[in-house]
Amino acid sequence: MTPADRGPHLSSRRIAVHPGAWWIWALALGVGATRTTNPLLLALLISASAYVVATHRTPTPAARAYTAFAKLAFAVLLIRLVFAVALGSPIPGTHILFTLPEVPLPHWAQGIRLGGKVTAEALVFAGYDGLKLATLLICVGAANALAGPARLLKSLPGALYETGVAVVVALTFAPHLIADVQRLRAARRLRGRPDRGVRGLLQVGLPVLEGALERSVALAAAMEARGYGRTAEVPAGVRRTTAALTLGGLLGVCAGTYGLLTAEGGTYGIPLLLAGVAAALAGLRLGGRRSLRTRYRPDPWDARAWLVAGSGTAVAALLSLAAARDPDALHPGVVPLVAPALPLWPAAAILLALLPAFVVPQAPQDPKEPS
Amino acid sequence: MIRFEDVSVTYDGAAGPTVRGVDFEVPEGELVLLVGPSGVGKSTVLGAVSGLVPHFTGGTLRGRVTVAGRDTRTHKPRALADVVGTVGQDPLAHFVTDTVEDELAYGMESLGLAPEVMRRRVEETLDLLGLAGLRSRPVAALSGGQRQRVAIGSVLTPHPQVLVLDEPTSALDPAAAEEVLAVLQRLVHDLGTTVLLAEHRLERVIHYADRVVLLPAPGAPPIVGTPAEVMAVSPVHPPVVALGRLAGWSPLPLTVRDARRQAAPLRERLATSTAGSHADTAAGSRAAGAMGVPPLERSREWGRVGAAAPGERRQANPPPPRTGARTGTGTGRRSLFRRRSTLSPEAPQAPHPPQTNIAEIHALSVRRATIDALRHIDLTVTPGETIALMGRNGAGKSTLLSCLVGLVPPTRGTVRVGGAEPHRTAPPDLVRRVGLVPQDPRDLLYADTVAEECAAADRDAGAAPGTCRALVSELLPGITDDTHPRDLSEGQCLALALAVVLTARPPLLLLDEPTRGLDYAAKARLVTVLRGLAAEGHAIVLATHDVELAAELAHRVVLLAEGDVIADGPTAQIVVSSPSFAPQVTKILAPQRWLTVTEVREALA
Numbered sequence: 001m002t003p004a005d006r007g008p009h010l011s012s013r014r015i016a017v018h019p020g021a022w023w024i025w026a027l028a029l030g031v032g033a034t035r036t037t038n039p040l041l042l043a044l045l046i047s048a049s050a051y052v053v054a055t056h057r058t059p060t061p062a063a064r065a066y067t068a069f070a071k072l073a074f075a076v077l078l079i080r081l082v083f084a085v086a087l088g089s090p091i092p093g094t095h096i097l098f099t100l101p102e103v104p105l106p107h108w109a110q111g112i113r114l115g116g117k118v119t120a121e122a123l124v125f126a127g128y129d130g131l132k133l134a135t136l137l138i139c140v141g142a143a144n145a146l147a148g149p150a151r152l153l154k155s156l157p158g159a160l161y162e163t164g165v166a167v168v169v170a171l172t173f174a175p176h177l178i179a180d181v182q183r184l185r186a187a188r189r190l191r192g193r194p195d196r197g198v199r200g201l202l203q204v205g206l207p208v209l210e211g212a213l214e215r216s217v218a219l220a221a222a223m224e225a226r227g228y229g230r231t232a233e234v235p236a237g238v239r240r241t242t243a244a245l246t247l248g249g250l251l252g253v254c255a256g257t258y259g260l261l262t263a264e265g266g267t268y269g270i271p272l273l274l275a276g277v278a279a280a281l282a283g284l285r286l287g288g289r290r291s292l293r294t295r296y297r298p299d300p301w302d303a304r305a306w307l308v309a310g311s312g313t314a315v316a317a318l319l320s321l322a323a324a325r326d327p328d329a330l331h332p333g334v335v336p337l338v339a340p341a342l343p344l345w346p347a348a349a350i351l352l353a354l355l356p357a358f359v360v361p362q363a364p365q366d367p368k369e370p371s
Numbered sequence: 372m373i374r375f376e377d378v379s380v381t382y383d384g385a386a387g388p389t390v391r392g393v394d395f396e397v398p399e400g401e402l403v404l405l406v407g408p409s410g411v412g413k414s415t416v417l418g419a420v421s422g423l424v425p426h427f428t429g430g431t432l433r434g435r436v437t438v439a440g441r442d443t444r445t446h447k448p449r450a451l452a453d454v455v456g457t458v459g460q461d462p463l464a465h466f467v468t469d470t471v472e473d474e475l476a477y478g479m480e481s482l483g484l485a486p487e488v489m490r491r492r493v494e495e496t497l498d499l500l501g502l503a504g505l506r507s508r509p510v511a512a513l514s515g516g517q518r519q520r521v522a523i524g525s526v527l528t529p530h531p532q533v534l535v536l537d538e539p540t541s542a543l544d545p546a547a548a549e550e551v552l553a554v555l556q557r558l559v560h561d562l563g564t565t566v567l568l569a570e571h572r573l574e575r576v577i578h579y580a581d582r583v584v585l586l587p588a589p590g591a592p593p594i595v596g597t598p599a600e601v602m603a604v605s606p607v608h609p610p611v612v613a614l615g616r617l618a619g620w621s622p623l624p625l626t627v628r629d630a631r632r633q634a635a636p637l638r639e640r641l642a643t644s645t646a647g648s649h650a651d652t653a654a655g656s657r658a659a660g661a662m663g664v665p666p667l668e669r670s671r672e673w674g675r676v677g678a679a680a681p682g683e684r685r686q687a688n689p690p691p692p693r694t695g696a697r698t699g700t701g702t703g704r705r706s707l708f709r710r711r712s713t714l715s716p717e718a719p720q721a722p723h724p725p726q727t728n729i730a731e732i733h734a735l736s737v738r739r740a741t742i743d744a745l746r747h748i749d750l751t752v753t754p755g756e757t758i759a760l761m762g763r764n765g766a767g768k769s770t771l772l773s774c775l776v777g778l779v780p781p782t783r784g785t786v787r788v789g790g791a792e793p794h795r796t797a798p799p800d801l802v803r804r805v806g807l808v809p810q811d812p813r814d815l816l817y818a819d820t821v822a823e824e825c826a827a828a829d830r831d832a833g834a835a836p837g838t839c840r841a842l843v844s845e846l847l848p849g850i851t852d853d854t855h856p857r858d859l860s861e862g863q864c865l866a867l868a869l870a871v872v873l874t875a876r877p878p879l880l881l882l883d884e885p886t887r888g889l890d891y892a893a894k895a896r897l898v899t900v901l902r903g904l905a906a907e908g909h910a911i912v913l914a915t916h917d918v919e920l921a922a923e924l925a926h927r928v929v930l931l932a933e934g935d936v937i938a939d940g941p942t943a944q945i946v947v948s949s950p951s952f953a954p955q956v957t958k959i960l961a962p963q964r965w966l967t968v969t970e971v972r973e974a975l976a
Contacts, residue, residue: 073755079711150469165467186778187814188971192802192831207817218464225421226526227452227481292483294478297490 001032018359019147020155021305025312026143029353031318033135036330040342042135049142050352055357057145063269069141072141080130083120090127092335093119102274108262125334159287169219176215178347225369232292239290245283252276289308311355318349372533372565373397373420378434380415380424387399389415392592393434395584398565399532402559403581404598405569406585406607409860413537413569416458416586420535420567421457422448439532449731453482456526457535460888461542462518463510469739471521472497472506478529482767492528500524500554515764516547523554534558536568540575544763544916545951548575555579557864571890574609574919574955577602578626599623606875610955612970617975637971639958644974645963694746728753728777729879729910730805735784737770737934739830746934747784752879752910757901759925759942761912761952764932769810772881775912776807788879802832806877810884812868813856821867822852825874832875842870846900862893869900880904884915886920898923921945922954922966942966 018191024048033045057063085100097115148222150171153164184204193203223229254274322345323330329343381393390412396402405413418424422443425432429462436443456478459465468474479489497503500520505513510521518541522939536555540548556579558564570576577583581603594601602612611630611843615623618637624630661909690762730752737745745767752758760768772780774786777793786793789804796804801873803886809815812869818824825839843850847866850859865885872880882901886894894917901924905911910920922929922940928945930938930952938945944965956965965971 041574101888184814187809189778189798190807190809190815191777191871192799194798203817215464218459219424222459222465223424223451223467224427224448226478227449230449230481246406293480294483294489296480296486
């Protein structure tokens with residue numbers, strides 16, 4: 001019996017696309033979102049990513065992050081609007097919606113305004129701006145829902161594996177901590193103390209931390225007993241070369257980035273950055289020799305992964321191009337107040353983001369187990 | 372395979388060695404059971420095999436431990452990972468990854484096995500442990516038995532020659548425990564794995580063991596021998612051994628089957644002595660707490676439950692707990708009269724009039740996330756009654772207790788405890804009506820010393836200062852005021868939490884899995900304490916997997932399955948009719964209905 005005949009429960013893993021592809025796709029959509037403030041395009045971006053998430057989300061706890069990120073995005077949008085109303089806005093406007101009583105501020109707070117006239121233009125501008133941020137957050141949420149950060153960290157190169165495990169363990173720490181707090185607050189009720197309120201939260205703090213520490217020690221013992229941190233002997237020469245390459249590479253990356261960002265360093269920036277990245281990668285590869293680890297069923301980077309990552313990158317690239325060539329369509333004006341129009345080509349470009357929904361087969365529903 | 376040579380372990384800051392003079396050898400392919408009372412250093416001995424003691428825990432190890440020829444002094448735990456697989460008490464603390472399949476692969480990844488080998492072994496292990504259907508599940512979503520099997524599987528995949536397990540079945544229901552033990556049995560028989568395991572619940576494991584290592588007392592050298600030899604002298608022993616010792620059987624039986632073969636004379640003696648008054652006095656004293664309840668009312672409650680065994684349903688008016696069931700209907704009725712007449716003077720003294728129920732649950736349903744945790748439950752608890760809630764892991768036992776104490780609001784239906792709805796009652800008021808000792812009693816303890824804990828409990832409950840401390844001294848003699856609650860053993864922690872809860876004198880006492888991690892002595896003390904409370908009129912509801920405890924303590928057993936009550940009735944009837952919930956004594960002496968060794972002893976006296 002070959003593994004492929006083993007029944008439907010296998011397929012969810014076999015068809016999984018490399019987590020890196022999903023993250024590239026989602027982050028590229030986020031980059032695309034920063035290129036425009038057109039609410040129609042942003043709404044289109046949100047809908048496209050939401051559609052893919054709805055069809056391809058994983059059944060892991062990390063997938064719940066999407067809802068959390070959506071709520072956060074909504075909160076960001078609201079806060080942006082509230083600030084625009086309360087603190088005023090530099091946008092000159094003529095359509096006054098209402099006037100708040102203005103709070104007189106001392107002279108050193110010049111340039112800050114509390115209350116005053118609220119114009120439609122200012123509100124619309126704040127709304128566009130908030131929506132852009134919100135779209136960015138939703139894209140990050142989509143990345144979490146499609147491939148949890150833990151899965152992404154597992155794809156790290158061998159030399160970084162142990163760091164990756166440490167980060168994954170740390171990532172699961174927070175949910176455990178929350179569960180502990182809930183359990184101990186419930187226990188307070190059993191002692192006849194109020195189980196709500198800030199005081200209740202503070203009093204369980206110490207026991208929760210003690211419990212978390214104990215659990216961490218138990219986990220460390222289990223990991224140690226299961227061979228975490230076994231290393232292979234490597235010649236001293238290789239060790240030294242690894243260290244030199246990694247450190248030199250990181251220095252190169254830093255210097256190169258500095259060169260890129262300053263006006264004078266335009267000439268040496270890019271070559272230095274590239275050399276640094278190459279050296280660091282070589283160092284990582286060499287460092288991987290110390291690690292004995294092998295990987296169980298690594299996620300393959302296949303044609304689907306290329307398509308997923310490619311579709312996201314194409315959206316980002318096309319939107320950037322459109323923003324450079326036709327900035328007016330992507331940034332609808334607010335003074336004078338006009339209804340935003342849907343620019344045809346950028347909208348068509350965003351629809352490319354839907355590609356994964358069709359090229360990646362859907363994971364089957366988690367089958368109900370008899371036991 | 373494992374060799375201890377005059378090993379003693381002293382932890383930093385400890386006055387003396389935790390274990391001393393440990394000197395034994397475990398040959399390849401044997402299943403060796405490590406037994407002893409709580410706190411004798413069983414976990415230390417197990418930890419020494421995997422090298423976690425002393426490399427990880429600190430302390431000084433004298434002597435020498437070798438595993439598969441490797442000295443643990445020179446080999447760190449990670450260097451032993453390919454020959455020793457260790458599973459600790461809590462499987463959740465053992466998991467590094469988040470899905471079953473990754474968890475099985477993790478150990479092999481660390482050892483650097485080839486991907487094809489890993490793949491093959493994961494598939495083999497999934498089949499061996501019956502986990503194939505769960506392979507992509509998150510480990511957090513598994514039941515207790517499944518978790519334990521995944522934990523065992525995760526250390527099996529590197530094909531260790533030695534498997535070390537610390538209390539693998541103590542958190543499991545009887546069926547899940549059987550499942551795990553069957554796997555161990557299969558490993559020993561088919562793969563020649565050497566297994567060393569520690570367990571408190573000897574009745575579950577003793578018959579699987581090839582040899583037993585007994586640590587009789589802290590710091591005392593171990594006694595090694597065949598199970599029968601060691602059980603003859605062991606301070607901890609399962610009921611079947613207790614019964615064998617009582618009846619003077621030789622060789623000492625370790626399984627129900629062996630015991631039944633020798634039990635015919637004992638059954639005859641018991642049958643003749645039951646005709647006398649012994650059994651009645653025994654039963655009378657056992658069931659004293661339930662006496663205040665008119666039989667008619669109880670029978671109505673049981674009549675409502677549809678799924679009881681056919682034998683019970685045929686009886687229009689089932690006899691009250693325990694007595695009638697034992698010797699058939701005729702004697703039952705007779706003893707019922709006698710018992711009621713002897714106990715009727717007690718009824719007026721009871722703190723609550725017999726008619727009032729302490730807790731009433733009507734048509735209770737609870738939905739958690741998308742799962743029906745409880746479905747249409749009806750239950751009443753009367754003063755002085757002890758009820759055992761039993762059923763699989765995840766059957767809804769803890770949810771039912773949480774409802775009674777107001778931690779979980781009912782989705783539908785009503786819960787009333789002492790006339791109030793628990794989830795709408797303010798905590799300070801609620802503790803005077805109902806108290807719960809949770810699964811981990813440490814959750815209830817916050818303070819740094821026992822004295823502070825007691826003072827806080829008095830304040831919380833509004834009791835006179837010193838109330839809690841008096842209870843602690845009663846339940847747990849010899850505990851000093853400045854002891855830190857975290858330094859107490861499982862049994863001591865339970866006693867302290869119980870004292871804290873009892874400070875408010877709640878008429879209804881709930882215990883969730885109280886015998887987890889307790890040895891037989893601690894369990895016997897708990898039984899005495901709880902019986903005393905029941906006799907004072909406290910109603911007790913305990914959720915437990917421990918059939919022996921339920922047999923000792925409960926007047927009534929409520930069986931839950933998937934959120935439904937599937938049986939509700941007197942302990943004798945319910946446990947006798949179920950093969951997995953019957954205590955060992957019942958199985959041995961069937962068709963006579965005896966539940967505990969104590970009963971048999973009193974009947975023979």
